[in-house]
Amino acid sequence: MPSKGVSVPVTLIRDGEVLWEEIIDMGFNESLLKSQLNTQNIIDYKDVFIAEWLQGDGLFLQLFKN
Numbered sequence: 001m002p003s004k005g006v007s008v009p010v011t012l013i014r015d016g017e018v019l020w021e022e023i024i025d026m027g028f029n030e031s032l033l034k035s036q037l038n039t040q041n042i043i044d045y046k047d048v049f050i051a052e053w054l055q056g057d058g059l060f061l062q063l064f065k066n
Contacts, residue, residue, distance in 0.1 A: 009060065013051035016064070026053060037061075 010022055012033065023033060036059045042048060052060045 007055045009052035009054040011050065011052050012059075013045055013048045015050075016046035016048060018045050028053075 010026060012019055012022055012026070012028075018033070023029065037043070037045070037048070037051075040059075040061060042061065042063070047063050049062045049064045050060075051062075054060065
């Protein structure tokens with residue numbers, strides 16, 4: 001049976017706080033993160049409950065509910 005690589009999501013923002021070490025480990029930077037957030041009309045990191053990056057799927061976001 002051929003093996004297939006498994007991708008796991010990487011958390012980039014949790015509870016409105018950016019996990020900069022994860023951002024750097026992924027080879028991203030603040031500019032790229034802001035660009036990804038702006039495409040979904042998000043301006044401030046603090047609005048994001050969780051943001052996860054999954055190779056092949058991109059960025060998953062869940063915002064805080066007001």
